[in-house]
Amino acid sequence: MADRSGLKLVGLIFASITLAVMLTTGMVVKGYADGVYTLELTAAEDDKG
Numbered sequence: 447m448a449d450r451s452g453l454k455l456v457g458l459i460f461a462s463i464t465l466a467v468m469l470t471t472g473m474v475v476k477g478y479a480d481g482v483y484t485l486e487l488t489a490a491e492d493d494k495g
Contacts, residue, residue, distance in 0.1 A: 477483045 474483070
């Protein structure tokens with residue numbers, strides 16, 4: 447059976463990864479909502495000027 451300090455470390459690692467994923471997802475969603483990112487623009491369309 448694992449000791450408590452090992453389980454706390456594993457929990458902290460998983461919590462950190464979860465927080466990082468949530469923050470990244472929130473930033474991407476906000477970027478799409480603000481119009482910073484778009485799904486329609488491609489590299490070929492960008493070169494047309």
